[in-house]
Structure formats: C-alpha cells, structure tokens
Amino acid sequence: MIKVYGGVFSRAGMVMCALEALGLPYDNVDMAPRSEQTRSPAYLALNPMAKVPTLQDGELVLWETQAILFYLAAQYGDNLLWADSPAKVADIQRWSLFIGNQLEAAALQMLMQVKYSGGNPDQAVIDQAAQTLEQFMPVLEQHLDGKDYLAESKLTVADIHGGLVLAWGKLAGFDYSRYPAVNRWLKRILTSDAQQRVMARATT
Numbered sequence: 440m441i442k443v444y445g446g447v448f449s450r451a452g453m454v455m456c457a458l459e460a461l462g463l464p465y466d467n468v469d470m471a472p473r474s475e476q477t478r479s480p481a482y483l484a485l486n487p488m489a490k491v492p493t494l495q496d497g498e499l500v501l502w503e504t505q506a507i508l509f510y511l512a513a514q515y516g517d518n519l520l521w522a523d524s525p526a527k528v529a530d531i532q533r534w535s536l537f538i539g540n541q542l543e544a545a546a547l548q549m550l551m552q553v554k555y556s557g558g559n560p561d562q563a564v565i566d567q568a569a570q571t572l573e574q575f576m577p578v579l580e581q582h583l584d585g586k587d588y589l590a591e592s593k594l595t596v597a598d599i600h601g602g603l604v605l606a607w608g609k610l611a612g613f614d615y616s617r618y619p620a621v622n623r624w625l626k627r628i629l630t631s632d633a634q635q636r637v638m639a640r641a642t643t
C-alpha cells in the first residue's frame with residue numbers, strides 16, 4: 440500500500456489530494472514538520488531533508504512534493520490529473536513550477552508570519568510577501584480568465600499543488616477577490632471532492 444508521511448495541513452495534504460483524486464488507497468503516517476519523528480534515523484533514511492512529505496510506493500521512496508505529484512499522475516493517472524503528450528505534460532509542469540518558483544515561498548512566509556509567529560508578526564515580511572503575490576497574480580488571472588483549470592481543461596496536479604499553495608495566502612488574509620478568475624479557481628480546488636476527502640481526515 441502507498442504510504443504518505445506528513446499531516447493533512449502540510450504539503451503532504453497535496454499528495455493526499457492527488458491520491459484521493461486518483462482513487463488510490465493509501466496509509467497516512469501523520470507527523471508534524473520539525474517533530475522528533477522527522478528526525479528519527481528511520482525517517483532520515485527515507486528523507487534526509489527531515490521534511491514532509493515523503494511517499495513510499497513499494498521500492499520507491501520519493502520526496503519533494505511536486506516530484507511526488509508528477510510521479511503519481513504519470514504512474515497512475517490513466518488520463519486523470521495528467522496529459523498524454525510531452526507538450527501537454529510540460530504545460531502542467533510549467534504551471535506547477537511557476538507557482539512553486541514564484542509564489543510558494545511568499546505564500547508560505549505570509550502564512551508563517553500571520554498564523555505561526557506567536558502573535559508577533561513581522562509586518563515588513565508580510566508586506567514583502569504580499570508584494571510578490573501581487574507581482575505575479577496578474578499572470579495567473581489572465582491565464583485563468585475563462586478557464587476552470589490551469590491546464591488541460593480538467594483538474595491536474597498543477598491545480599492541486601497551485602491551489603493548495605495559494606490557499607496559504609488565503610489563510611493569511613491575502614485578498615484574492617481582486618483577481619476573480621483566480622478566486623473562482625481557488626474555490627473550485629478547495630471545494631473539490633478530493634480535497635474535501637483530505638480535509639475529512641483532519642477531523643477523524
């Protein structure tokens with residue numbers, strides 16, 4: 440059985456969302472980032488970064504969220520979450536990498552400051568992160584205008600990764616309503632059946 444290390448609210452949630460969308464059974468080993476568990480010799484043997492998520496699928500051990508998502512879709516997608524030509528696959532990867540490279544750090548910094556700074560957020564860091572999101576949001580807005588998904592006119596791993604990254608900004612209070620196409624897309628991902636099933640795990 441496929442095993443996912445890391446909890447629902449970490450990037451492991453993205454992996455679980457993809458597994459849910461693919462209809463694949465999996466075991467979740469819930470471990471918090473920076474916990475003792477992530478520093479155990481057994482876990483370090485799987486992931487020398489001591490971070491989550493890690494995927495175990497038979498002999499395969501994989502870390503780095505986007506690599507895991509690309510693997511799952513390519514291996515098990517059978518036309519779900521993925522595409523059937525190198526150019527279309529590259530388009531899915533392009534949007535996921537764009538969000539990963541341009542927006543992920545800013546969205547995470549904003550979330551960390553607003554939610555996890557012990558009530559002592561650094562406004563300069565928040566402002567800088569907001570500025571970065573504002574800088575690249577028009578690219579997404581223009582691309583998503585008139586579209587339901589980032590690539591392929593269907594849910595792909597780019598939407599799962601991208602939507603859950605942008606959700607960090609939303610949790611931190613970033614106002615996406617000024618970008619209506621992005622806002623609609625984000626809502627579509629967060630309310631998708633797959634993501635609802637992941638969130639249900641948080642309460643069980």
Ligand SMILES: N[C@@H](CCC(=O)N[C@@H](CS)C(=O)NCC(=O)O)C(=O)O
Nearest residue numbers: 449450472473490491492503504505
């Ligand atoms: N680029 C990595 C980042 C992994 C990562 O930073 N995971 C967080 C949880 S979402 C973590 O384990 N942080 C602990 C740490 O930074 O020590 C990926 O996408 O998998």
